[in-house]
Amino acid sequence: MDPRELLCDVMKTLHDRGLLNVKGGNASIRGKGNYMWITPSKEPKHRLCPDDIILMYFDGRYFGHSPPSIESKMHLYIYKTYSWVNAVVHAHSPLTTLVFDLGLDVNVSDFVESMVSMPCVGVVDRLPPGSDELARSVRDAVGKCPVVALRGHGVVSVSKDIYSALNAVEALEDLSKAILFKNTFRKLT
Numbered sequence: 544m545d546p547r548e549l550l551c552d553v554m555k556t557l558h559d560r561g562l563l564n565v566k567g568g569n570a571s572i573r574g575k576g577n578y579m580w581i582t583p584s585k586e587p588k589h590r591l592c593p594d595d596i597i598l599m600y601f602d603g604r605y606f607g608h609s610p611p612s613i614e615s616k617m618h619l620y621i622y623k624t625y626s627w628v629n630a631v632v633h634a635h636s637p638l639t640t641l642v643f644d645l646g647l648d649v650n651v652s653d654f655v656e657s658m659v660s661m662p663c664v665g666v667v668d669r670l671p672p673g674s675d676e677l678a679r680s681v682r683d684a685v686g687k688c689p690v691v692a693l694r695g696h697g698v699v700s701v702s703k704d705i706y707s708a709l710n711a712v713e714a715l716e717d718l719s720k721a722i723l724f725k726n727t728f729r730k731l732t
């Protein structure tokens with residue numbers, strides 16, 4: 544499947560599942576050379592078409608109708624550092640963000656979906672969206688855990704293929720929902 548079609552499908556899936564707003568989130572796929580395919584910064588993410596996807600070289604040059612995502616540095620740093628990473632997904636998962644902001648315990652082995660989807664979850668402190676600091680912190684964190692929660696912001700997942708990265712984002716959100724229900728139920732009983 545064309546990587547541009549895959550990116551459109553992934554962004555629509557994230558929006559349909561309530562894991563990003565129409566102007567939020569981004570995703571990319573490594574190309575067969577020194578470049579990546581990445582989502583644009585301005586187009587509504589739930590109805591992207593393949594022509595909207597940006598081709599961006601690792602030296603920063605890009606081609607497309609719109610500028611690339613404001614987090615494009617983060618994607619570039621990750622591909623340049625980790626040769627095994629072929630896809631990056633960044634969502635604004637609301638329950639995942641809440642669980643990490645509340646400082647609740649997150650154990651991926653508590654839930655089969657998360658247990659098979661990720662070995663661990665890293666955490667990055669609050670940093671400005673689109674900043675070099677955030678890009679560098681996420682790049683360092685995914686070297687330890689392929690799924691990283693960004694405090695007050697969302698989640699980044701990296702993998703060999705885009706659907707594994709998407710699956711981990713979904714699994715972490717479902718685990719977060721279970722953690723929140725469990726904590727609420729415990730307080731009520």
Ligand SMILES: [Zn+2]
Binds near residue numbers: 635696
């Ligand atoms: Zn974001």
